[in-house]
Amino acid sequence: MATGRDVAQLAGTSTAVVSYVFNNGPRNVSDETRAKVLAAAEKLNYRPNALARALSFGRTASVGLIVPDIANPFFGELARALEDAAIARGDLLLIGDSALDEDREAQIIAAFVERRVDSVVMVSIREHPDFSAFTQAGIPVVALHPVDRGSAASSVTIDYEAAARAAAEHLVSHGYDSIALLNGPYDSVGAGQHRRGFRAAVERADAPIRTSEVNSATSRADAAARALDWLARPDRPRAVTCATDEQAYGVLHAAHRLGLRVPQDLAVMGFDGTGHSAYAVPALSTVRQPIPRIAERAVGLLAEARGDPVHDVLGYELELRESCGCGAGMSYAAPAAPPA
Amino acid sequence: MATGRDVAQLAGTSTAVVSYVFNNGPRNVSDETRAKVLAAAEKLNYRPNALARALSFGRTASVGLIVPDIANPFFGELARALEDAAIARGDLLLIGDSALDEDREAQIIAAFVERRVDSVVMVSIREHPDFSAFTQAGIPVVALHPVDRGSAASSVTIDYEAAARAAAEHLVSHGYDSIALLNGPYDSVGAGQHRRGFRAAVERADAPIRTSEVNSATSRADAAARALDWLARPDRPRAVTCATDEQAYGVLHAAHRLGLRVPQDLAVMGFDGTGHSAYAVPALSTVRQPIPRIAERAVGLLAEARGDPVHDVLGYELELRESCGCGAGMSYAAPAAPPA
DNA sequence: CTGAAAGCGCTTACAG
């Protein structure tokens, strides 16, 4: 490929001027010279080498994203929103899929550090993610889940406990006498938040409610397998609230296979609220995370990112549709973000 | 961050030796010196700068992927499979989501060229994709859809027409007297292939079949909107075969809203066959594309990639489940790949 | 087996 030197030669000028033209600075270039450079570049089909540029300039104009499972539509939507936000700032988003594998996650982290991404947005699969590779390299990180106190990473999340509680409270308000929580793996941090929210909701109910918790991986396959077994039992719950939409889809599928009607025999609530949830059979009631705002805020924090980590909590929204027992779709007002 | 010079200084040697150690060549290094270098690197937390390496070495060890819609699970699975294949070769996969937008696609192409990815896997949203930016830069491309004759890009696909025909033939074999094709946008290349396959199937049926074609965008939202209207009419078809699973999900949703039972009132076939299709309500019969093999073949072609473009056609598989009227899930043998 | 030096393709003070 043609280099800046080739262009400079053909235009009868220096590489410095070629650079000034392509970067609109930092020095002025006469209109005449600029025209010659652009013509030469056009003719040679010149494309500046971003590697050389980054090496010299000290910025790669790229932000890395690490997600646990790119086949999960929630992360797909998230990647889309982050790409929008990054491109709006002139950056490229590099997406790494850790495929729910810790070694793979570590590989991607190493690759991002070696490629000197300017910043990183991360959804780790580890309970206590190690951000040290990034911090040692001076690369700011924002996690899209709660982080340990004292961690160097910022975070942008919703209040999962409050949201889980809101979801469960809604099922309580329907008057269901037995409600189960289909949670993630028992010991995970996220599972603790969903559990606390769930308990707070059912404990405050007027009539006593029979409750239980079942755990599955965050996949429709695993959730369906569990539910097929669990919902076949005579003491199955009247309603289920799930820690993710993925698990809710598994429950919907299992209910269908078992001949249970949703919501007449079993009410179901999801959690995440991607666009797909509106097209489930039946339409899935869920807690919607504000993906576009999460993405904008994350990229914004990284752009500023100086000094102490910031922990932002954004509002969520209850999206009530058919699966919980509500009729036509209705969307309840978003709770305001709690004070930071 | 520490550089190779810092490491060399601390180890009392030269940057050349640091390079030899970290690359295991091309020169030998004595065990003693190697140990010193590794100790120094460890102490300084040295991470080689991949930009500098690539600039000097001439390879970035990265392959770019451009997909139309990362929120579509088919492309999510594809990205996952390609990442597996790339990492197995020591490369990083960079994922760009064109978000069904031609300008965005062009931006990503430019970004990949500037970053000098070694090769590109592409699913373009354009009818006649322009690969010239890549070919001018000497970057080999494989498209995962048919490409124009004379194009510089290789391709890895299934035989869409034959697969569409197999899907429709299966519905014919159920004896349905009216079958519709829910196709993509009418004028697209892909739509032509689905249309020809569909027609070949219904024309060879023993009894006459009432047929029709409806078009929607490749999204559950648009497919559902169309289907809600269309399937409410008295002349609605007995069975629908769709150009993508996404559209089939929209049909399943619309059928549910209209009170139509699947498959008793309406049989449905999808096309793509991601993992999610098995968990639809009801489980979706579909044509499964061999994603892992597509990914391996694509990365393999790119690694070899010398000379003329190659056009590979892989086999597909009919995945018969509940939605078409088949009982328990059964998977029919994969047709062999036609001769190249 | 090891070191000094050129080169990859940019950017940017430094002179003019």
Next chain:
DNA sequence: CTGAAAGCGCTTACAG
């Protein structure tokens, strides 16, 4: 307004 030159952090012939 423009050019010659140093430097970003690597790799790799070239000498020894």
